[in-house]
Amino acid sequence: MAAMPYDPWLSERHGRLLMNNPFLMLGIESSCDETAAAIVAGDGTILASEVASQMDIHAAHGGVVPEIAARAHLDAIDMVIDTAIAKAGVGIESIGGVAATGGPGLIGGVVVGTVTAKAIATARGIPYYAVNHLEGHALSPRLVAPVAFPYLLLLVSGGHTQLLAVHGPGDYERYGTTMDDAAGEAFDKSAKIMGLGYPGGPAIERLAAEGDAGKVRLPRPLKGADHCHFSFSGLKTAVATRHAALKANDSDGASLADLAASLQAAIADCLADRARRAMDRFADAHGASTLVIAGGVAANKAIFTRLEAEAIGAGFDLVVPPAWLCTDNAAMIAWAALERRQTPDGMSFAPRPRWPLDPDAAPPPGRGVRA
Ligand code: KG4
Ligand code: ZN
Numbered sequence: 001m002a003a004m005p006y007d008p009w010l011s012e013r014h015g016r017l018l019m020n021n022p023f024l025m026l027g028i029e030s031s032c033d034e035t036a037a038a039i040v041a042g043d044g045t046i047l048a049s050e051v052a053s054q055m056d057i058h059a060a061h062g063g064v065v066p067e068i069a070a071r072a073h074l075d076a077i078d079m080v081i082d083t084a085i086a087k088a089g090v091g092i093e094s095i096g097g098v099a100a101t102g103g104p105g106l107i108g109g110v111v112v113g114t115v116t117a118k119a120i121a122t123a124r125g126i127p128y129y130a131v132n133h134l135e136g137h138a139l140s141p142r143l144v145a146p147v148a149f150p151y152l153l154l155l156v157s158g159g160h161t162q163l164l165a166v167h168g169p170g171d172y173e174r175y176g177t178t179m180d181d182a183a184g185e186a187f188d189k190s191a192k193i194m195g196l197g198y199p200g201g202p203a204i205e206r207l208a209a210e211g212d213a214g215k216v217r218l219p220r221p222l223k224g225a226d227h228c229h230f231s232f233s234g235l236k237t238a239v240a241t242r243h244a245a246l247k248a249n250d251s252d253g254a255s256l257a258d259l260a261a262s263l264q265a266a267i268a269d270c271l272a273d274r275a276r277r278a279m280d281r282f283a284d285a286h287g288a289s290t291l292v293i294a295g296g297v298a299a300n301k302a303i304f305t306r307l308e309a310e311a312i313g314a315g316f317d318l319v320v321p322p323a324w325l326c327t328d329n330a331a332m333i334a335w336a337a338l339e340r341r342q343t344p345d346g347m348s349f350a351p352r353p354r355w356p357l358d359p360d361a362a363p364p365p366g367r368g369v370r371a
Helices: 008-019 055-059 066-088 107-124 133-143 183-193 200-208 233-247 256-286 301-314 331-339
Strands: 024-029 034-041 046-053 097-103 128-132 151-156 161-168 171-177 290-294 317-319
Touching: 008 046, 024 066, 024 107, 024 331, 034 066, 034 331, 046 066, 066 107, 097 107, 097 133, 097 331, 107 128, 128 133, 128 331, 133 151, 133 161, 133 290, 133 331, 151 256, 161 256, 171 256, 183 200, 183 233, 183 256, 200 256, 200 301, 233 256, 256 301, 290 301, 301 317
Parallel strands: 024 097, 097 128, 151 290, 290 317
Antiparallel strands: 024 034, 034 046, 151 161, 161 171
16 A cells, blocks of 8 residues: 655654644545545644555556446455554544545445445544545645645646636636546557556656657647647547557657657647646736646656746746645545535535536537536
8 A cells, every 4th residue: 555655854743733632634535546545634734645556456457447446445445544544643533524535536436435434424423525536636736835826727637637727625717628538548548559558657658768759740639729628539549540550560660669759749748738828818817826737647757847848938836746646645635625624515415426626617619528
């Protein structure tokens, strides 16, 4: 099981904090392929953050299988919560509230986390919070950096690619979303086509280091478009065509590494172009501020470098939370509940497979809109 890295400064602060009897929130995350639990104090100190990944289970299938994921969450959740409480050095009686991801995500996993959180809240007589998983990502930078509202968020994961103006807890303005695949999905599906295994992002990044992005031409879907939406499914189709040519020795000597480098550059280009448009729109409304990147794809160095240059050009600060906070975790779920502590949810809350952060957002042109 993975945990947040040891930090002596945090550990000392943790010891002093517990003597003052702080409000402690238990967070639970189970919306995709990580079962996670965390204990976070009201001032944002993370006392424990545990993540049990199902990656090995799903790797054999080349992607997340929802039924298998739900069963794996059920198997792991008690142990993950027990470990988080033990590592935090507190007893269950010290927990003041319990928060679980209530959606969006794979419904079987969300049900497991929701039922567990409601059971703990009922047994202990403490408030229960249903947290929007996307809100967890959106507010996570405030756990590690003094990022003031409003700021612009680029959320790039396996399930989502969105640009959001974050005005405050519960107050989001969606500038753009993907019209089809998420950026991480483009990495994963392309890696599958190229025979590189799952998850695809890290495999493509490793191979791309040996390749030349200029040797294979790939499209830049929606680059220059006069809105902030994304599209990645055409890129995956183009990768399939180029890969077939490569296999048939009909690719002017380009290698698999060249194709990986080209794909990474194309995704980075699209993200940078759309993010720049969103920064300009945000700056017109609020002045230049901070661009936060969250989600698993933010771990990609080439993408980070490309977005860093774009942020500097637009006069924005760039904040990328550490990888353990960028990928799915329960500390961000506990924190999102702490940011709106006065409004707990009732036990009648029903898990929501779709749960947009900005329900009033205009849909992107075209088909198939994600939460
Ligand atoms: O945020 P995350 O851990 O889980 C959710 O999807 O919610 O993101 C996982 C995604 C996968 O699609 C994975 O391929 C991608 O993030 N990813 C990367 C890298 N590391 C993870 N993509 C590109 N480069 C990476 N180094
Ligand atoms: Zn996520």
